[in-house]
Structures are given as structure tokens and as C-alpha cells.
Amino acid sequence: MSLLQKYPDEVAAILARYPADNKRSAVMPLLYLAQRAENYVPAAAIDEVAVLCEIAPTQVASIVGFYTLYYDKQAGRHRIQICTDLPCALRGADEFAAAVCAHLGVEMGGTTADGKVTVEGVMCLAACDRAPMFQVQNGAGLTFHENQTLESVKALVAKLQTE
Amino acid sequence: MIEHVVLRHRLPGLENINQLAAYQASGGFDAYRTVVTSMTPQAVIDLIKASGLRGRGGAGFPTGVKWSFLSNRFPRYVVANSDESEPGTFKDREIMERNPFQFLEGLMIASYAAQASTAYNYLRGEFWELAARLDAQIAELHAAGLLGKNVLGTQYSLAVHNHLGAGAYICGEESALLESIEGKLGQPRLKPPFPADRGLYGQPTVVNNTETLANIPPIVARGAQWYRTLGTESSPGTKVMCLSGHVANAGNYEVPFGITFRELIYGLAGGIRGGRALKAILPSGASAPILAATDKVLDTRLTYEDVAALGSQLGSASIILMDETVDMSWVAMKTTHFFKHESCGKCTPCREGTYWMTHILDRVQAGGVQAADLALLSDVTQQIGGKCLCPLGDFATSAVVSSLKLFPADYEQHVAVAAAVPAKPAARAKVAQPVS
Numbered sequence: 182m183s184l185l186q187k188y189p190d191e192v193a194a195i196l197a198r199y200p201a202d203n204k205r206s207a208v209m210p211l212l213y214l215a216q217r218a219e220n221y222v223p224a225a226a227i228d229e230v231a232v233l234c235e236i237a238p239t240q241v242a243s244i245v246g247f248y249t250l251y252y253d254k255q256a257g258r259h260r261i262q263i264c265t266d267l268p269c270a271l272r273g274a275d276e277f278a279a280a281v282c283a284h285l286g287v288e289m290g291g292t293t294a295d296g297k298v299t300v301e302g303v304m305c306l307a308a309c310d311r312a313p314m315f316q317v318q319n320g321a322g323l324t325f326h327e328n329q330t331l332e333s334v335k336a337l338v339a340k341l342q343t344e
Numbered sequence: 345m346i347e348h349v350v351l352r353h354r355l356p357g358l359e360n361i362n363q364l365a366a367y368q369a370s371g372g373f374d375a376y377r378t379v380v381t382s383m384t385p386q387a388v389i390d391l392i393k394a395s396g397l398r399g400r401g402g403a404g405f406p407t408g409v410k411w412s413f414l415s416n417r418f419p420r421y422v423v424a425n426s427d428e429s430e431p432g433t434f435k436d437r438e439i440m441e442r443n444p445f446q447f448l449e450g451l452m453i454a455s456y457a458a459q460a461s462t463a464y465n466y467l468r469g470e471f472w473e474l475a476a477r478l479d480a481q482i483a484e485l486h487a488a489g490l491l492g493k494n495v496l497g498t499q500y501s502l503a504v505h506n507h508l509g510a511g512a513y514i515c516g517e518e519s520a521l522l523e524s525i526e527g528k529l530g531q532p533r534l535k536p537p538f539p540a541d542r543g544l545y546g547q548p549t550v551v552n553n554t555e556t557l558a559n560i561p562p563i564v565a566r567g568a569q570w571y572r573t574l575g576t577e578s579s580p581g582t583k584v585m586c587l588s589g590h591v592a593n594a595g596n597y598e599v600p601f602g603i604t605f606r607e608l609i610y611g612l613a614g615g616i617r618g619g620r621a622l623k624a625i626l627p628s629g630a631s632a633p634i635l636a637a638t639d640k641v642l643d644t645r646l647t648y649e650d651v652a653a654l655g656s657q658l659g660s661a662s663i664i665l666m667d668e669t670v671d672m673s674w675v676a677m678k679t680t681h682f683f684k685h686e687s688c689g690k691c692t693p694c695r696e697g698t699y700w701m702t703h704i705l706d707r708v709q710a711g712g713v714q715a716a717d718l719a720l721l722s723d724v725t726q727q728i729g730g731k732c733l734c735p736l737g738d739f740a741t742s743a744v745v746s747s748l749k750l751f752p753a754d755y756e757q758h759v760a761v762a763a764a765v766p767a768k769p770a771a772r773a774k775v776a777q778p779v780s
């Protein structure tokens with residue numbers, strides 16, 4: 182089903198935010214919409230977004246490639262993205278990230294066997310005063326989890342894996 | 345008692361100003377009403393000029409002066425820069441979460457001054473939850489007649505839209521940000537032309553940081569003279585300082601420009617965790633040179649000029665503190681990985697140089713490094729410095745160059761150990777564990 186069929190009101194609202202002769206501006210919000218169902222942008226959606234934005238499919242694909250929050254491949258249903266940038270690392274984020282990976286039995290960047298959770302290390306998320314912290318990205322969007330402990334992550338993962 | 349201009353939600357009785365009714369009850373939108381119903385755009389620009397307000401996004405450029413550069417073409421746009429991606433920065437987020445209407449009011453006043461009828465707020469993609477709340481708050485302003493056609497019964501019309509980025513630090517650079525709103529790769533443009541002449545869709549555009557905009561309603565409400573009673577002559581007002589790393593109480597501190605590092609760190613933020621000694625300070629996130637925590641540095645006033653005189657930058661005041669246990673070659677490795685990841689790839693020195701620097705610095709950490717490698721590292725920084733299209737290239741070298749200069753022993757320890765026991769990784773100071 183196309184984006185227009187699935188989310189007609191949202192597509193219209195997105196296009197209305199930009200000047201009628203600059204539809205290309207809608208590419209980023211439309212890609213978030215395209216990613217909603219499966220947490221990655223399927224090839225068919227690239228073509229449809231290109232038509233909606235009046236640009237070439239390769240231009241849409243290059244946007245997916247450039248910006249880190251879009252994906253062209255499927256990974257875990259939930260991406261746990263742990264900040265390991267300098268300020269968080271000064272407060273133990275690297276050790277925290279290693280402990281989370283060990284708990285899940287995956288390498289950094291890996292996905293659990295049930296396909297539910299991928300763990301990734303990411304750059305500063307503007308929450309450095311509340312390290313260790315991570316965000317969870319899935320099709321529905323992004324949520325922040327701050328002042329975390331291994332225990333709180335375990336509880337969260339258990340919840341995500343039963344969903 | 346420190347004056348709260350931007351973080352007003354921290355004042356007793358104002359905790360709920362993230363709700364429109366409470367914000368209005370505290371005088372919110374009076375400034376906007378005054379501006380739209382009784383001031384000319386030029387008068388607003390003159391007022392902001394007189395206040396001496398300087399941009400809080402990093403460069404400290406005078407805001408009113410920037411507005412006066414707009415070319416005489418229409419339509420014009422105003423864009424709020426809420427990309428906030430510098431490591432160690434988390435102030436715009438607190439402003440938008442806890443005092444969102446003051447930020448929006450500032451954006452709306454700026455739009456009136458620029459005679460723009462459309463404004464965009466560009467948020468980093470990670471601020472997803474925040475953007476959803478701001479969408480709802482903007483809808484409330486429409487319902488209240490403060491946004492939309494014929495605002496408050498005047499001829500003025502204004503729409504505000506949020507635009508979410510998708511994880512690219514470079515989109516904080518204003519021209520890359522505009523490219524991104526246009527639906528393109530976030531890569532900086534050659535300047536000139538500047539956004540005031542050719543910005544969004546080629547039209548005259550004002551780009552201001554979130555915190556800059558949040559300063560505007562109080563300036564309109566209380567006057568330029570009042571504003572100048574805060575801070576210093578050349579850096580008026582207050583600044584939200586983001587403290588992170590090995591500080592006892594990490595967080596945002598709104599203080600008048602001109603208090604010293606020492607007053608901020610030891611007076612307000614509880615000093616260094618565990619009572620350890622402070623070794624070094626990154627005053628502007630990953631982007632500006634490291635400062636050794638000497639008495640001279642600690643007694644330096646926090647203003648754009650004073651920190652620049654030390655050979656670094658105040659920037660957006662993302663102050664990262666590092667105690668005596670930290671190996672500064674490890675810090676350089678961390679910042680360099682950040683910039684390698686965030687280089688937009690448009691110019692070769694930045695794209696390739698950050699790649700080579702991470703390679704060498706990773707080897708330093710692994711202990712397999714020789715003196716010649718450090719010379720090569722230094723050489724690579726010179727191949728990048730001053731040779732790039734946008735400031736990110738220079739940013740990428742600053743922690744490397746300054747740590748090599750100020751803390752050579754932190755590098756040499758890896759060389760020495762590597763030479764003596766080639767098979768074993770060098771011992772290095774371990775990064776402190778989090779306190780629970």
C-alpha cells in the first residue's frame with residue numbers, strides 16, 4: 182500500500198508546510214513516514230517519495246544514505262542507540278555500553294537472535310548531564326532514556342522483546 | 345540572586361510556564377502583542393541592536409545587526425536553529441521542553457521584525473518527542489489567534505512549522521541547515537552570499553539559535569537598558585552554560601556573562617566529582633581547543649572575548665570538565681571520531697584528514713605507536729587547518745592540536761610503552777566509573 186493510501190492526511194499536512202513550488206522540502210518528513218511500518222525505508226517507498234517531492238529516486242536514496250536516522254536495510258525492530266560520545270564516556274558510557282552488549286549477547290551494532298533489538302553506539306544526544314543514556318528508535322519514533330543502569334536496561338529490553 | 349532570563353521555569357511559581365495559560369499569566373506574549381500592534385519592524389530591530397544581544401549558537405554575532413542585513417526582497421524567512429548537536433550541549437532542549445512558549449514568542453517577534461510570514465524551527469531528529477509537543481503548542485497559538493492569518497486583528501500573518509533533521513551535526517551550520525530544509529544533503533554552501541541575502545529558497549533569511557530567540561521577549565518587555573545591566577559591556581545578558589563530564593553537579597547553569605570558570609565550577613556546580621583535581625576544560629564542546637585548568641584559566645571571565653584571549657572559544661558554552669585521571673590523547677581520539685562521523689564529505693582535507701587522524705589516534709590508544717606517528721598526526725592537522733569550506737574542518741583539529749601541545753606526556757606514555765614492550769597494549773589512565 183502506498184504512503185498516500187496509508188496516511189493520506191499526514192502526507193497532505195506535510196506537503197502543506199512548504200511552498201507549493203518547493204515540494205522537495207517534504208522529503209525528510211515523508212521518509213520518516215515511510216519508515217514507520219518497518220523501521221527502514223523500503224525500496225518502493227523511495228520511488229513514491231520521489232514522485233511526491235518531484236525529484237529523482239536517486240536523490241531520495243542519497244538523503245537516506247546521508248542522514249543517520251534513516252535506514253535502507255532492516256535491522257532489529259527497536260534500535261537501542263547508546264551515546265558513547267566524550268561527555269557521556271567521561272561518566273562511564275563505554276563501560277555501560279559494553280555491559281548492555283554483554284547482557285544481550287551481541288557485539289556493538291549487532292541484533293539479538295529474535296530480531297527485536299539492535300544495539301548501536303551513537304554521538305552526543307544532548308543529554309550529557311544524564312549519562313548513561315540512550316535513545317530507542319523504532320518506526321513510531323524516538324524516545325530518550327536517561328540516567329540509566331544495567332538493571333533499567335534489562336527491564337526495558339524484556340518489555341521490548343515481549344511486544 | 346542570579347537573574348533568570350531564559351530558564352525562567354526554574355523560578356518559584358513559574359514551574360508551569362510550559363503551559364500556555366501559565367505562560368500568559370506570567371506576562372507571556374505581552375511583548376509579542378506590543379510588537380505586532382504598536383511597533384514597526386525597524387523599531388524592533390533597533391531595540392535588539394541597542395540591547396547588544398549576541399547570538400548564542402556559537403559565533404556570538406550581534407543579533408540586531410544580523411537582522412538589519414536582510415536584503416530588500418520578499419518573501420523572507422526566519423529559521424530557528426534547534427539542531428543542538430555539539431557534544432556537551434543540552435541547553436536548547438531544556439529551553440524548548442520547559443519554557444517553550446518564550447522561545448516561540450522570540451521566534452515570532454523575530455519573524456515580525458524580519459517581515460517574514462513563515463518561520464521554521466529546525467530540530468535535530470533526535471528531538472522527536474519534543475517536536476511533537478511543540479507541534480501541539482504551535483496549534484494552541486493558532487487557536488489563540490497569536491499565529492495564523494491577521495494576527496491579533498492586524499495585517500500581519502505568520503505560520504510556524506517544525507522541521508525535524510535526521511542525525512547530522514553539520515546541519516547545525518546555518519547554510520547546511522537551509523539545504524536540509526530544502527530537502528537536500530546537509531552540506532554547507534559557499535559564502536557569500538549569506539543567508540540574509542540568499543537563504544532559504546534563495547530568499548532573505550534570518551537564522552538564529554534557540555537560546556538567542558528565547559532572550560528576545562524579556563528584552564522587549566523590560567528594555568535594552570535593563571538587559572545591559574546584566575553581563576559585561578561587550579557580552580551583555582546571561583548565558584546558559586552546559587556543564588558535563590567530571591563535574592559534581594552536571595547540568596545547565598544560567599549565569600551573567602563575566603563570572604569566572606572558578607565561580608561557575610566550584611561556586612555553583614559543586615566542583616569536581618570525588619574531590620579530584622581538575623585537569624582540563626573543553627569550553628566549547630568538541631570544537632574548540634582544550635584549556636589546561638591553570639589558575640589563570642580558572643580566573644578567566646566567561647565572555648566571548650576573554651575565552652578567545654586564552655586561545656580557545658566560548659562558543660555555545662558546552663563546558664566539558666576532565667579530572668586528573670583523564671588521558672588527553674584519549675579525549676582527542678573521542679573528539680576525532682565524532683568529527684570523522686560528522687564530516688559531510690564535501691571537501692577532501694576534512695573527509696580524508698579526519699579519517700587519518702582517527703587511525704593514528706586509535707593506534708595511540710592501542711599502544712602500537714611510534715614518535716614518527718605523532719609527527720604524522722601533527723602534520724595531518726596542518727593539512728586540514730584553514731583548508732576547508734566550513735569551520736568543521738578546523739573544529740576537528742582543535743582538540744588534537746591543543747592536547748599535543750599542552751599534554752605531550754599523555755601521548756608519549758603510549759610511545760614509550762610500545763617501544764619497551766611491543767606486544768602489550770600500553771597502560772593508560774582509566775576513565776572514571778560513574779558514581780551511582
Ligand SMILES: Cc1cc2nc3c(=O)[nH]c(=O)nc-3n(C[C@H](O)[C@H](O)[C@H](O)COP(=O)(O)O)c2cc1C
Nearest residue numbers: 399400401425427428429516517518552553556735
Ligand atoms: C559545524 C557547525 C555546527 C553548528 N551547530 C550549531 C547548532 O547546533 N546550533 C546553533 O544554533 N548554531 C550552530 N552553528 C552556528 C550556526 O552556523 C549559526 O552561526 C547560528 O545558528 C546563528 O545563530 P545565532 O546568531 O543566534 O548564534 C554551527 C556552526 C558550525 C560551523
Ligand code: SF4
Nearest residue numbers: 688690691694732734
Ligand atoms: S569542512 Fe568538512 S563538514 Fe565542512 S563542508 Fe568541508 S567536508 Fe563538509
Ligand code: FES
Nearest residue numbers: 264269306308309
Ligand atoms: S555526550 Fe552523550 S548525550 Fe551528550
